[in-house]
Amino acid sequence: MAARGPPGAAMPGQEPEPEPGRCAHFVLRKRRFCRMIPAPGRRFCGEHGHEEEQNDRKRIPCPLDPKHTVYEDQLQKHLKKCNSREKPKPVYFVQDINAGLKDVVEIPEKQVPLSSLSLEELQNLIIKLKKASNGLELHLKEQILSHQALQEALSDPKNGESAFKHLKQQSSILGNMEKLHLLGPGRCFVEFGAGRGKLSHWVDIALENVENVQFLLVERATTRFKVDGKHKRRDSIFERLQVDIQHLCLNKVPILEKKKLPVVGIGKHLCGAATDLALRCLVESYTTSCDGEDEEPAPKRCRAAQTEEAPHKSAGNESTAEDRKPVAGIVIALCCHHKCDWTHYVGREFFKSIGLGPVEFHYFQRMSSWATCGMQETTSKVSTSEDSQDQTNDTEEHEHTLSRTASGSDTLQGILSVEERKEIGCLCKRLIDHGRIEYLQQQGYKAALQYYTEPAVSLENVLLTAVPNPPLIPEPTV
Known part of the structure; x- marks a missing residue:
């Protein structure tokens, strides 16, 4: 029997014809x-x-x-x-609420690329980097954990290598959340840069028998193959917020206004500046009023002082921003430091305190990509496959961008060895991350960095965690 072609395809010697009832173009x-x-x-x-x-x-x-x-x-x-018309902004959209720096004087002019720096300029930058890194915690603690919610999926032989790596990371993130007592009832999990919503999916699986749980999935782009639509539990609600984190005021999200649940901010490979925007969204704009762009933020106070001055009110009274203590914890897997931006960076005060500024930050964030230059070979293989567009659903964003950034420094290969570049890249990452830790500590949080997975699983294997100090959710008593 002769094979038939697709509908509308022409047989040999025939003119192609449209499908019946379809356009003839x-x-x-x-x-x-x-x-x-x-x-x-x-x-x-x-x-x-x-x-x-x-x-x-x-x-x-x-x-x-x-x-x-x-x-x-x-x-x-x-x-x-028209679908392309400007649509009304949601109530939780507040222009640049989490943007950070508004003084354009402090924003540096466009810098020359690293490849254009002289040997002396590059050496001076490296000296500054090493001096600034003295005394920092450079050797992070390994906190590679797992969670039973993913054990079945991890042992499924149908999963390929890429899926297995993602599951390993998600399992460790949930394990770290459990260690911090963040998996429990009566809270709202806000996943920043949610994409398909896989991390929230596994948190929901882990909380299968838990009541009063809400999920907010923040993603600025429309996403295909979302998994949150598969959840049909009545006591677990998934809601997507299609908005840039830069403009998200959590205070104005209707479900949070209504339920006033403690928030747990989560993210898996939240690229560059998105991490800083998310941190500011959680610890600044969510605990202060979002009305009016010119309104001054509340003065910074330690968590202990807030606890003494504003104890929790009873359930029958309205809570204010001061006594709600809404952020129960933050767990974010970091990546793509080369996409950071001085304008949004939360650690600017730390940089200034050690004699550094926007110029050094610009070069350090570019040099941070040297730590993951090993991605270059892997990336080229992924991007040349015929179905690379479909693979983006299971491949982290940084796996598509790092090779371009890393290859931009190939002209420096005659100056620095590959190992030296990786070491310097790691120093840049730790310095940028330390600024985030200092920022969280000043806001009254107990913050830490740890390796949450092996480099063979992901070269971007650092997890940032933070809980209020003292903790908003008390540790369970045995």
């Missing part, structure tokens, strides 16, 4: 006919209606998105319902 780029359905009695759909014989209606590019066209005489009607 042939899309050259896709080598097939348009699959839109034309109006009754028409051969072409609305997008390609200008090809219809005896059709005197003119189609023009949409002014909101020129990738599609519209009948000129229906332009005003189309603009009111």
Whole structure:
């Protein structure tokens, strides 16, 4: 029996024809006919209606998105319902609420690339880096844990190597959350940079028999193959917030306004500046009013002082920002320090205290990519595969970006060896992360960095954890 081609495909010696009831426009780029359905009695759909014989209606590019066209005489009607129109901002959108620096004087001008620095300039930067790193905790504690919620998935032979690595990381993140007593009832888990929502998915599995749990998945882009839609438990609610972290005011999210649950901020490989935006979102804008951009933030006070001055009110009274103590903990797997930005960085005061500024920060964040140059070979293999677009759903974002950053420093190979570059890159990462730790400590948190997985699983294997000091959620008594 002869093999049949796809619908609309031409047999040898025949002209290709559209599928029955489909548009007759042939899309050259896709080598097939348009699959839109034309109006009754028409051969072409609305997008390609200008090809219809005896059709005197003119189609023009949409002014909101020129990738599609519209009948000129229906332009005003189309603009009111076009998917590319500016939509009303959600109530929790507050412009630049977590952006950080607003004084443009302090923002450095565009710096020259590392490859353009002279040998003397590069050596001076490295001297400054090593001097600033003296006394810092450079050898982090290994906290490679696991959680029983993922044991079945980890032992499933159907999982490939990439899926297995992600599961190992998620298992360790949950293990660290459990060690900090953050997995429990009566709280809201906010996953920053949620993507498909896999981390929240496993937290929900771990809390299968726990009541009064809420999940907020923050992601600025639309995402395919989301897993949060699979959850049908009535006592576990998933809600997506499609907003940039920079503009997210958690105080105004309706479910948090209503339930006033303690928040646990989580993230798996939250790239660069997104980590700083998330930290500020949690420990600053969520504990202060979001009304008005010019409003001064509340003065910084230690957690113990807040506890003494503003004890918890009874459930019948309204809670204020002072006595709610809404952030129960923070657990974020860090990555892509080369994407950090001085404007958003929360550790600027720390940098200034050791005699460094935006210029040094710029070069240190670029040099931080040297710590993960080993990704370069892996990345090239992934990007050359035929279905690399689909693989982005199971591949961390940094695995696609690090090779480009790392390769930009190839001109320095004659100056520094690969091992020296990796060592310097690691110093840059630890220095940037230490600024985040100092920031959290000043805000009244007990913060720490630890290795949460092996380098063979992910070169970006550092986890930032923070809990209020004293803790918002008391440790369970045995």
